[in-house]
Amino acid sequence: MAEEEKDTETVAESGGGLMKKLMLAGAGLALLGAGVFGGMMFFGEEAPAEDAEAAEQAAPSDGPALYTSLHPPLVVNFRDSVGDSHFMQVTMEVMSRDQNAINAVREHTAVIRNSLILLYSGVIYEEITSREGKEKMLADGLAEIQKVMTEQFGEPGVEAVYFTALVIQ
Numbered sequence: 001m002a003e004e005e006k007d008t009e010t011v012a013e014s015g016g017g018l019m020k021k022l023m024l025a026g027a028g029l030a031l032l033g034a035g036v037f038g039g040m041m042f043f044g045e046e047a048p049a050e051d052a053e054a055a056e057q058a059a060p061s062d063g064p065a066l067y068t069s070l071h072p073p074l075v076v077n078f079r080d081s082v083g084d085s086h087f088m089q090v091t092m093e094v095m096s097r098d099q100n101a102i103n104a105v106r107e108h109t110a111v112i113r114n115s116l117i118l119l120y121s122g123v124i125y126e127e128i129t130s131r132e133g134k135e136k137m138l139a140d141g142l143a144e145i146q147k148v149m150t151e152q153f154g155e156p157g158v159e160a161v162y163f164t165a166l167v168i169q
Contacts, residue, residue: 061098080125091165094158101157108152
């Protein structure tokens with residue numbers, strides 16, 4: 001019987017300590033929340049309407065990168081400086097931080113692909129075999145996609161273009 005009393009005292013002591021810790025943790029969280037809220041009320045100002053609109057427009061550029069493929073791969077024929085025919089197969093992904101822009105790219109893929117095929121059919125073999133030539137192709141492709149997006153979507157929307165596969169023969 002004495003052992004039972006001893007066991008209940010041990011349980012009561014350990015439970016009481018745990019309860020105190022939980023209460024202190026809850027109080028700490030409440031103080032932290034109150035401090036954050038009070039700081040926002042004390043230091044925060046209401047942003048003017050222009051700043052709110054600018055922040056809304058800037059928000060997508062701060063978000064996570066979203067990608068979509070311009071699938072299937074583009075197949076383009078072009079010539080070298082001598083006049084010989086060559087073929088290029090390009091698989092590309094576009095990146096934006098705005099889901100609406102990604103949706104617009106998917107919706108207007110046919111127009112984008114057409115513009116890229118017309119653009120890349122005018123490249124010169126000797127120019128695109130170097131790294132600089134490939135980087136120029138990406139920059140030109142980005143400009144072309146942004147042009148199409150502005151015409152179709154009302155804003156460029158796409159921040160970057162990446163080759164995910166490139167075969168030049």
